Amino acid sequence: MKFLIQLFIKTCIETVNLTGMLILIGFLLGMLRNYSVRNFQRGFGSKAVMITGFIGVPVHELSHAIAALLFKHRITAIKLLQRPDVNGVMGYVEHSYNQNSIYQQVGNFFIGIAPIFGGIASMIGLMHVTIPETYNNFVYILMKNVHVEVIDKSTIMGILYSYLGLVKSIFSIGNFENPHFYIFLFISICISSHISLSLADIKGASIGLTVIFFILLILNIFGLSKYIQAFNLIKYNILITSFLVVAVILSLITFLISLSLVVIRKN
Known part of the structure; x- marks a missing residue:
C-alpha cells in the first residue's frame, strides 16, 4: 500500500512539473482577460468585445485548429468569428479523434491550451516586425x-529583473516615437483579450492531462522513470515560462x- 501511495505521489509531482506552469499561467491569463473584457465593456459598451474579437478570436480558434491537425484530429466544424451567443461564444472548432490512439488522446491537452501558445507566437512575431529592438x-x-541550471532565490530575482527590463524596453521612448508600436499595442x-481558455477548452485539455498522468504512471510502474528524470525539467520550465511571461506581461498591460x-470614462 505504501508503494502505491509513493507511486501516485511521484506521478502527481512529475505531472505538475510537466504541465503545472501551463495550467497556472493559463488560469492567470483567464482572470486578467475576464477583468479586461469587463472593463472594456464598462468603458465602451457591449460592442467593445467585438472590437478586440475581430482579431483575437480568429487567432484563438486558428490555434485550436492548427494543434488539432498536428495531433491528427479531424476538424468537423470551425467558426473563426461570430457575434457572442447566449453563452458568450464568439468562435469554435469542433473536432473528432480516434479514442484508441494515445497520441491523439494526449493531443487533447495541447489542443485545449493551444490559444495560449498561438497568441504568444502571434505577439512575438508581431513584435519582431513592428518593434525589432x-x-x-x-x-x-x-x-x-x-x-x-539551478533554481534559487537569486536566480528567480534575476529572471524577474530581466523581464522588468523587457517591460521597460516595450515602453521605451524610441517605441513611443515609432508609429508601428501603436499597431503592435492595439x-x-x-x-491578449482572447488568449485565455474557455470552459470547453479546459474540459478538452483535462482529457489529455488525464492521459498524460496515466502514461507517467505506467512508466513509473515499469521503472522507466529514469527517462523522465533525464529530461532537464528546470530548463524546460524556464523555457516555457519565458514564453508564458510575454503573454502575462501583455495581458497585464491590456x-x-x-x-x-x-477611470477616464467615469471622469
Whole structure:
C-alpha cells in the first residue's frame, strides 16, 4: 500500500512539473482577460468585445485548429468569428479523434491550451516586425535564462529583473516615437483579450492531462522513470515560462489600459 501511495505521489509531482506552469499561467491569463473584457465593456459598451474579437478570436480558434491537425484530429466544424451567443461564444472548432490512439488522446491537452501558445507566437512575431529592438531584447533574455541550471532565490530575482527590463524596453521612448508600436499595442490588446481558455477548452485539455498522468504512471510502474528524470525539467520550465511571461506581461498591460479607460470614462 505504501508503494502505491509513493507511486501516485511521484506521478502527481512529475505531472505538475510537466504541465503545472501551463495550467497556472493559463488560469492567470483567464482572470486578467475576464477583468479586461469587463472593463472594456464598462468603458465602451457591449460592442467593445467585438472590437478586440475581430482579431483575437480568429487567432484563438486558428490555434485550436492548427494543434488539432498536428495531433491528427479531424476538424468537423470551425467558426473563426461570430457575434457572442447566449453563452458568450464568439468562435469554435469542433473536432473528432480516434479514442484508441494515445497520441491523439494526449493531443487533447495541447489542443485545449493551444490559444495560449498561438497568441504568444502571434505577439512575438508581431513584435519582431513592428518593434525589432524589443524583440531582440526578448531573444537575449530567453537565451540568457535558458542556461540556468539551478533554481534559487537569486536566480528567480534575476529572471524577474530581466523581464522588468523587457517591460521597460516595450515602453521605451524610441517605441513611443515609432508609429508601428501603436499597431503592435492595439493588435496585442486584441489577442491578449482572447488568449485565455474557455470552459470547453479546459474540459478538452483535462482529457489529455488525464492521459498524460496515466502514461507517467505506467512508466513509473515499469521503472522507466529514469527517462523522465533525464529530461532537464528546470530548463524546460524556464523555457516555457519565458514564453508564458510575454503573454502575462501583455495581458497585464491590456488590463491596466482597460482600467485606465474606465477611470477616464467615469471622469
